[in-house]
Amino acid sequence: MNPIEEYWSAFLATQPADSPYHQKIYVAEGFGDGAALADELGGLIAGGIKTGTCSSLWEWQAEGNPIPEVGLVTIVLDGKGQPICIIETTEVTVHNEVDADFARAEGEGDLSLAYWQKAHKTFFSRTLPKIGKEFSEHMPLVCERFKLIYK
Template identity: 45%
Template sequence: MIPHSLRQKYPHAETFTFGDSKALCDQLLALVRLGKKTATCGALRDFSEDGEALPAVGRQDISLNWDGTPALVIETTEVKVRRFCDVDAEFALAEGENETLEGWQAGHRAFFERNSGFDREMELVCERFKLVEDLA
């Protein structure tokens, strides 16, 4: 579903979708577009050779709408692996979804419980990024 011209412009881009539902995906894309979301995280267990590729500093990736069409292009500026219990307020608030660390913890705990399980000690891939291009 990625147009050839977009693949040519971003030849090394991975594709991914924010969230685990259309509503969450739409909300997170809107936060990126507003400049409120400059970070994201995922369970380390979900990244593998057969699954989603780890983010890489400097790589530009294409975030998809829930229907699989391209939404925007981001560039990774930082990647750190941290345990859930070690995520600090600065990173949590950079995700743009909550006003407090406690709100981030509650929301992400619920997300991980819906998606293969939660543990306070679980390792997360914590990524900071910048918006490169809005494809809307």
């Protein structure tokens, strides 16, 4: 077994035999676009500080992947690809605006909407050109909320 499968098995061992998690399929991924950001964001998630994340709908479309759904289970990986915790998606919305409550759920910086806007403008300005898009304050966003279920 690889480290991700071992982590999943360790999680399942904490669950009752009739737990729905025994039937779930999971994904394993780091957050952000590099090792340092995966470490930072993964630490915030494992610490229970970060309970939301936002991505560009354009990126999901460019990759040909469906957007996440409620109930999605994710093994969060650090910058070296090692598992650090498991989360479950509890809400998914698509819109072009983030409010202060969601900015706080992202758990980054000083938790303010202004910080969120600045950090995400920087992030999307760096990542969107890879798919031929440019940052826009009115771009479609996939906003997920999740809960920490294992660490």
